[in-house]
Amino acid sequence: MNPTESKTGESTTAQKQPDLTPRAVKDSASEMVELVLPNDANPLNALLGGRLMHWIDIAGALAAHRHSRSYVVTASTDHLDFLFPVRVGDLVIFKSSVNRAFSTSMEVGIKVFVESYFTGERHHVSSAYLTFVAVDRQGKKLPVPPVVPETSEEHRRYEDAGRRRELRRAEKQRKALAASKG
Numbered sequence: 305m306n307p308t309e310s311k312t313g314e315s316t317t318a319q320k321q322p323d324l325t326p327r328a329v330k331d332s333a334s335e336m337v338e339l340v341l342p343n344d345a346n347p348l349n350a351l352l353g354g355r356l357m358h359w360i361d362i363a364g365a366l367a368a369h370r371h372s373r374s375y376v377v378t379a380s381t382d383h384l385d386f387l388f389p390v391r392v393g394d395l396v397i398f399k400s401s402v403n404r405a406f407s408t409s410m411e412v413g414i415k416v417f418v419e420s421y422f423t424g425e426r427h428h429v430s431s432a433y434l435t436f437v438a439v440d441r442q443g444k445k446l447p448v449p450p451v452v453p454e455t456s457e458e459h460r461r462y463e464d465a466g467r468r469r470e471l472r473r474a475e476k477q478r479k480a481l482a483a484s485k486g
């Protein structure tokens with residue numbers, strides 16, 4: 305361990321240069337499991353949508369941290385649908401990985417399942433795409449390593465992520481133009 309690094313590898317004195325070695329999707333793949341408790345639910349014992357969004361953000365950040373090996377901030381969340389109800393006592397499983405990295409940003413895909421631990425039955429609850437930007441301690445943007453897709457599914461997600469990025473950029477420009485016109 306370098307004397308300027310803590311046990312977790314974080315630089316304590318000098319600013320570490322980001323390691324831009326390309327990384328495989330499996331290097332960022334993460335799984336998070338939450339047990340739904342009464343404090344996560346509405347009076348009908350159904351999971352609050354806001355709580356699910358909070359967990360999606362954390363599950364997405366796990367993959368972005370693992371890919372970039374840096375701090376990250378959430379830049380945006382795409383459209384979210386809730387496809388299947390989740391109740392108190394259910395397990396919620398979040399699978400996340402970086403679909404594609406650009407200069408400082410990464411698109412992370414998060415797939416959410418609900419599982420009954422009595423039957424082991426799983427249902428797809430939601431899928432989300434979040435964009436994270438790598439930053440240093442001062443909030444300055446940092447370059448991120450490229451993603452190397454390996455499987456056909458990873459190649460498909462990589463290509464789709466490029467198309468979604470163009471849509472997001474167009475939407476951002478449209479909003480900026482609308483705002484400038486008052």
Ligand SMILES: CC(C)(COP(=O)(O)OP(=O)(O)OC[C@H]1O[C@@H](n2cnc3c(N)ncnc32)[C@H](O)[C@@H]1OP(=O)(O)O)[C@@H](O)C(=O)NCCC(=O)NCCS
Nearest residue numbers: 377378379380381405406407408409410435437445472476
């Ligand atoms: C997100 C943030 C870092 C972008 O920085 P910026 O200087 O405004 O933006 P830039 O135009 O230089 O873009 C930086 C990168 O973010 C991406 N980005 C910016 N806004 C984005 C958006 N709305 N959706 C997706 N990506 C976005 C850009 O495409 C760019 O990616 P690239 O470097 O890979 O090409 C900055 O706006 C920020 O810090 N926002 C607050 C984040 C935060 O606090 N999140 C927690 C929730 S409150």
